[in-house]
Amino acid sequence: MTGTFVRACALASALGPDLEAAVERLAGAPVAPARNTKIGGTWPYFAIPVAGKNWRKRAEAIARSVAESLRREAALAPARWAELPCVVGSSSFSVGAWDDGGWAALEPSFEFSRRLARGFGVHGPVTAVSTTCTSGLSALDIALGLVAEGEFRDALVLGAEFSNRLTVAGFAGLELLSATAARPCDRERDGLVLGEALAAVLVSAASAPWRIxxxxxxxxxxxxxxxxxxxxxxxxxxxxxxxxxxxxxxxxxxxxxxxxxxxxxxxxxxxxxxxxxxxxxxxxxx
The missing domain is CATH 3.40.47.10 (Thiolase/Chalcone synthase)
Incomplete structure (x- = not known):
């Protein structure tokens, strides 16, 4: 059997602070976006339910929670985990830090990715990729190539979009947002509703129940x-x-x-x- 396998995965999103909560929520009533927020303004916005006034500290807290869930499921030896390569996909990286600290709070995309990888406890090579809305998928594509070519047996993939006003303003300027709600494939649909999330996937050459x-x-x-x-x-x-x-x-x-x-x-x-x-x-x- 060819292909690369999913050894473990974890998530923080508006559906909940972890993947289990998200799956449970999907089986229930739809999640309503927040309104009149600092990030979204009058536009509805899906925020991760984690409090925090400081953007960077909040992002780090979200990352720690996702990392803990992923490590538990992956069950890798500490030394093997520390050597993992990490590919980070994002369209915004640390842009949200500007909302609190201005230009001085911003950092290059690679530095943000390296900091995020270290927050997950991995110290292997770090790659940062941004292809706008497909950034997470591009990161996964790179990781699959690393495993398929035999460069690494396992690779960590992170898809990160943390709250920031710039993304909301950009989509609003392009007239792509809905002022009410997202209605995929509905006759009355009138635009997107943005949000934030951090997803982590550990892909591996070792056989597992899910295969890409x-x-x-x-x-x-x-x-x-x-x-x-x-x-x-x-x-x-x-x-x-x-x-x-x-x-x-x-x-x-x-x-x-x-x-x-x-x-x-x-x-x-x-x-x-x-x-x-x-x-x-x-x-x-x-």
Whole structure:
């Protein structure tokens, strides 16, 4: 069996401070975004339920909590854990520190990534990658390559987006936000609702229950704010991933959509799914 395996994973998000709480919450009533916040202003915003007035100390507290959960599940020997390489994907890195401390509080993206990795207790090579909304996926792609090429047996992947006003202002300026709620794939959808999260995945060459069979990415240069309306680039990416996994479309039981409620982007994604899959399998958007 080819591919790389997921040895452990952990998460902090608006759904809860850990992955278990998030899964439990998903089975219940929908989480409502906060309103009239320091970060979101009048825009609704999904914040991690961890208090703290100092941005950096709060981010470190969130990281410690996620790291503890990940280490418990991974059950690696301390020496092996310390040697892990770490790939950090983020579109904002430490930008949120500016909200409290101005320019003096900012640091280069690599330094923030190195600090985050050290917070997880790992001291191997650190890589920082930013490809806007796909930063976490790009980080995972790099880590999978490190394992597949035999450079490392295990690799830590972090996807980090901590609260900051710049991201909200940017999306608002592009007129991509909803003033009410995200309604993925709904006829009444009118935009996205932003939030923060920290996700951690330990990928490994060692066999585990979950396997990443393939990963594929494509560049869509149609617009800076959305994909080609016909969804052709999205469809090509899905076909490439299935080819890498040696799957036929009929083998797919569930699709996790990217759809966040954008009028044009959701429609393009729907077009791509209908082009690749017939019939369309079950879908979910979080």
């Amino acid at each position: 069979a393939a990963l594929a990415t494509r560049m869509d240069a149609t617009s800076v704010t959305g994909p080609a309306p016909d969804g052709s680039v999205i469809a090509n990416a899905m076909r490439a991933a299935m080819a890498g996994a040696h799957w036929e479309s009929a083998a797919v039981d569930l699709i996790k959509l990217q759809s966040g409620g954008g009028p044009l982007a959701d429609s393009a994604e729907a077009n791509a799914v209908r082009e690749v899959f017939a019939p369309v399998p079950r879908t979910v958007s979080l």
